[in-house]
Amino acid sequence: MNELELKKVCKIYEGTVSYQALDDIDFTVKSGEFVGVMGPSGSGKSTLLNVISTNDFPTSGQVLLLNQDLHRLSEDSLAQFRRSNLGFVFQDFNLMDSLTIRENILLPLALEGTRFSAMKQALQEIAMQLRLTEILERFPFEISGGQAQRVAIARAIIHRPSLLLADEPTGNLDSRSSHDVLSVLEQMNQDFGVTILMVTHDPIVASHCHRVIFIKDGRIYNEMYRGEKQQDFYHEILNVLSLLGGARYDF
């Protein structure tokens, strides 16, 4: 089953200078996949993610989420769809300052109107899994970046979405925390079968995916599947990136 299918998606920003951010994008993400999207700055990664997450509309073409074309829906129905079927992880975590960790994680369930006993149970499970039990009563400013991203992941998947969208989830983290967050994502993918689409420009992070899609100037440039070894995949990614140009991807 396809979680996500893009058909000839174009996005043009109108203005005094028109700018084509996405040009004829076609790809599918199957259920249970862990897909990475890579590309240099300005290649259209963020636009792609916004279009997929229904936060923005394609100028032409179709985006099918769970085999539905959503861009005809009203703003509130879209919000409802996002809330029940999608999970989001952002580069800057986007946790609510005024809520404790517990409240941040429970927010999607609370908005859905879930019964409190069910909430408690869901929270307990996810907090165990993501090792958050200790910090549940703290506020976002009282925890580290890695912890904050784990909280964000917990919030993104507590309502069991069919697709998890991650926008540079390790962008603000040091390498240790990055590793931590990645292993959590992998665990979620393997153990719970969460489908993940992750945008990143870090080849190490990308090498954890099953498949990586490269885009440049709004077009798909290349697509690669991971073999047995992560190390090899990493080198293959580096090779593509060097061909892609636009930015230096060495360490």
Added chain:
Amino acid sequence: MTFKQFALRNVQRNLSSYLAFFMASTISVMVFFIFSVAYFHPDMHIANKSMNLTVLLTAILPYQYGCSLVFILYSFGTFLHRRWGEFGVLRLLGITDQQFIKLMFFENVLIGFISIISGILLGLLFSKYFFFVISMIFQFRFEFKWSSTPIVLTFIAFISLFMLVSILSPLFVRSKNVYYLLTKSRKQNRRPKAPLLSAIFGITIVLFLYSLLVNTIQHQNGLNNLFLAKVVEYLEYDNILAIFIILTIITYLIFSQVSALGITLLKRSSRFYFHKTNLLWVSNLAHQAKQNARNLFISTVLITISITFTASLYTGYLYTAEQVIKDFVGPISYLSFPQDKQLKENINYIDTYLKKNGYEFERVQIPVLALNKIEDQTRNEPAIALISNSNFNQLARFLGRDMISLKENDSLVLIWKSWGPGTDPLAEIGYQEMEIGDRKINVIEVTDKPFLNFGAQIYYVISDTFYRQVKAKYPTYTFVEYQIPNWTRLGDFSAQLTERFNIGPRVIKTAANYFQSDLIHNKTYFFIGSFISMVFFIAAISFLYFRLFADIQGEREKYHNLTKIGLKRKEIRRIITQQLVIFFFSPFIIASVHTYIILVLWNQENIEWAPFDKILQVITIFGAIQILYFIWIRSKYIRTVFHYLDQGKN
């Protein structure tokens, strides 16, 4: 681009964020201008001799100016707070303090200039209505006369005010370093504190103070017995100030402590707290509790002052007649001296006039025996007179009071309190030791209720037999008292009576000729006062406005992030509405209750002068303004947030 151009562009392009500040200034200017036009009006002096509006305005103008200064300074401070990020950048680029003052100076003078112009124009527009109402009150046609003096005064007064504010402006920003300005301007990383113990302590104090007030209301003279009132009186202030102080403390505790407890309780009840959007608005209230408390407190106090002020002036105006008649027994009182031969004739004259002009009336005739000459005003000791029990009963029935029956030497003593300033006539004589015709009088009761509020200062009511025995010894004076329901229209007749009868062996006192001047007086106070109250009120709700819009950048960013994870517009609208309702109506409701408490205590001696329905009328009018303001702010707020959410969407 020169520095001036930079300032100009700043104003031009930030017009919407300047708007609130601009409007606040414009309203201040407008009111000041209207008052100064009235102050400089050439006809103001000749219009009315008894009530000089100029005197009132002389007191009000500087006061209003001072309030404007505080108000503009505060709004400017909040306005600057919104621009901290911008100032951070300027600091980073190396702006000096002096340049900063210069920038603020240009910007402020520009904004000030525009708001002075528009304030004066609005003032010109509204002064027509102002003079229309003033003309109605004084029953004298005031024409609006063009004169440059008020314009010049307003202009100079406010342009220097804006300059002063801009000179003070670095104080708002100086102490903060660049990093703080750039990053911390909108975020506060503080754990919302809700110490249960202090909240409970606060509530206990609030409950105690409220019960103290209720107790004060229930007891006659309760206000005078209040300890704080005694202190205030000792310091020679009106004792109602004590109530103001208590209510201010209550207000502060409500917003700082009781609200904290309320939020904690809401949070404790998980089923409520984790239900849909409750999580978002309750946590937001908790998070900003401290800043909110201060703003809500200031607004509540200002709203209380403005509603109380208007309501008391309104009831004062409505009950002008009652206040006037309080000092009289009836609208017409006639005291006939023993040598007055025309008593019958004169009474007949009054009766005929009243009948002919269709006034309903009642009349009572009370003879009294004077122990010393009542008409002699130069005497040092109080005049004393005797009334027989049956005559007193006749008077009591006439005034609708309890009758008495006295035996032998028993006596009821009536005193006329307003005999002299601060003097008690009883203190002047040994009233207990009174002897009349060799019989010692046994005083059983003393009352200062008004029975015969002129003539003698002390009346002994004695039994009929006793009265008959001493009757021949003393000269008989005769009181004739009238009760006329429609007495307020007798102004001209009263003046005529006073002129006609007060020469000769008699005194006549009339109320109606005081009524007209008192009414104009009270009307003027009400009109000018409600004007000022409105300004106060608008200032109060503007404080709320500034508070809300100072944070809007952070708030809309928050909603932007929340929509990404699926918060609906509908829900955003609901959260905003819930927050704004609490923000706008909690001060108003508390202020309304407090207004009522103040007015009831203020009129404790004449509780019927603080009727619930009349106060409710005033509260309703203010409430209507508040609701309109709420609707406007809410739609503006939601628009601002939604506009931000729509950005970047095609």
